[in-house]
Amino acid sequence: MDEIVVSILKMLVAGAICWINFVIIDTYFGLPEQPGVLGAKMIGEKVKDIGGNLHGGYFMGNIVCSPDASAGTLLASIMNYLMGVEGGLITALLVWIGNRLCADPGYAGTIGALTITAIISLLKPIIEPKYFVAGMVLAIFTIQGLDHKHASLLLGKIAKKMNRGE
Amino acid sequence: MDILEIVIGAVALLMTLRIFLERSRARKLLYLCCLSFCISALIALYVKSPMGGITAIVYFITSTLSSNAIAYTIEQTKHIE
């Protein structure tokens, strides 16, 4: 019974680390600033119609339409769990190819994969890599699945504070 | 059954029900993206070998390509009608 509580605590801490990592990298590389492809523009306008923020809607649309730092974080933690540090490098190569197929420059995906590899290799004695996999799923659930209106308002506030958008 | 798999499975089940019951076409794509994250994590936790990791990466990137094409078509057809 005690192990379950400890593992849930580890999962929540790993989820918080993943959330901070991918939101900061995606915002720095200009996802809320403009829609990269035509489909992201449509999703941003639909999110604005239900009362959300336009720039937060562009952020969510860009995540759907091309693999960005969120995909880099999830796949790099998967390959760290299965292969070790070398898996992070293979992930960076494959995510770059996928980004170029979706007509995206590909800065956010590769740099997100490399930073989560560094963080996992630093924290390996305390939190095992398989907790990062479940934590990333919880982190993406709070943005894409729970409540679109409040999530887009929060993302718009972060983008305004980091001087991207508006 | 591990506790991690149970948590990811609960999230995936909730996403499946919300895709089925949602009215708007654009917001179905957001839920579909979250479901794709969940299945990719479950594949890696089920097959514990490097080949399972390669399968998860290839599955996730091609799923993103598919939803990109659907979103592009929704924008185009709105312009036509």
Next chain:
Amino acid sequence: MQILILYLVSLITSIVVAALLKMPLIQKSRPIRFSFETSILFPTPILALGIEAIFRNLFGDYITLAFFAGLFGALLSKYSDKIFGEP
């Protein structure tokens, strides 16, 4: 220790070949985060390290394969817009 030498060989080879192919040191068009150009600093070392990791897991530790991994990384980075198409 030997693994570190292999990665260093592929890194240095990719940078030297990319400099011989007359690629710019950093992207010319501003702002950098929206430009599609490839340069010496951004995608070339990452591609070389990734190809080297795949080769080392498939075939084994050879220093010739590290050299070829750097060469392939530089060529893929140079001709990427001809392979994937202009945006």
Next chain:
Amino acid sequence: MKNLEVLPLISGVCCILGGLGVVLHTNPINKIIMLALLEIGMIGLIVSSYYLDIAIISSICEPICTIILLLGYMKYLTTIKKKKKFGRDLPVLSK
């Protein structure tokens, strides 16, 4: 007694709900989204019995099928629009 796994359970639910959704929805784009849901469940069922190579091939072929269906739908829409304009411009020939 076999241990209950999570991945076949989720994939089965995805397959059943996707199949029901393809029948019940009426808009063509909604039908295509539900078909994507059914394909997700199918790939999960293939992986859960360890056929990894077939899973890679079928997940590469999935967006190609979706793109061909979407091209057919856009061609259908433009054909309907052109036929209406043609009939309005030359009303004599439409009889």
